[in-house]
Amino acid sequence: xxxxxxxxxxxxxxxxxxxxxxxxxxxxxxxxxxxxxxxxxxxxxxxxxxxxxxxxxxxxxxxxxxxxxxxxxxxxxxxxxxxxxxxxxxxxxxxxxxxxxxxxxxxxxxxxxxxxxxxxxxxxxxxxxxxxxxxxxxxxxxxxxxxxxxxxx
Numbered sequence: 001x002x003x004x005x006x007x008x009x010x011x012x013x014x015x016x017x018x019x020x021x022x023x024x025x026x027x028x029x030x031x032x033x034x035x036x037x038x039x040x041x042x043x044x045x046x047x048x049x050x051x052x053x054x055x056x057x058x059x060x061x062x063x064x065x066x067x068x069x070x071x072x073x074x075x076x077x078x079x080x081x082x083x084x085x086x087x088x089x090x091x092x093x094x095x096x097x098x099x100x101x102x103x104x105x106x107x108x109x110x111x112x113x114x115x116x117x118x119x120x121x122x123x124x125x126x127x128x129x130x131x132x133x134x135x136x137x138x139x140x141x142x143x144x145x146x147x148x149x150x151x152x153x
Contacts, residue, residue, distance in 0.1 A: 008020070025112075026049075028050050032051070033054060040088070040090065045089045048112070050095060051095070052097050054094055055077050057077070057078025057082055061075065078094060120144030121144050122144035133146050
């Protein structure tokens with residue numbers, strides 16, 4: 001991980017990230033309600049938290065083009081997280097996710113263009129090379145995502 005540019009590796013079995021990290025620019029939440037207070041704790045003033053598992057809020061409803069009533073309802077539902085964010089000048093966004101490239105682009109678009117999320121692709125294998133790809137991942141030799149091309153499109 002350090003070769004990929006990580007400042008510090010945290011073994012979650014030995015230490016709690018919320019006790020170690022601080023002033024983080026962006027947090028991508030995949031754990032939901034029970035972990036959001038810790039995620040806001042490590043986020044710096046002005047930082048952004050995007051949740052895939054928390055509650056939708058009014059900003060989500062507005063971005064999704066939902067009716068005024070739904071914006072109001074979602075605003076009420078997500079108010080708890082909006083208040084947590086407002087306490088330190090942070091922002092909270094929710095995103096429904098589907099497993100497709102368009103959704104991943106939306107996630108990336110919620111972060112600042114000055115400091116975009118970056119992906120690291122290690123190797124792209126053809127379908128015929130599936131065993132080699134699986135071996136590489138199993139052995140922990142990937143330095144980023146290992147891609148399996150199902151067809152050439």
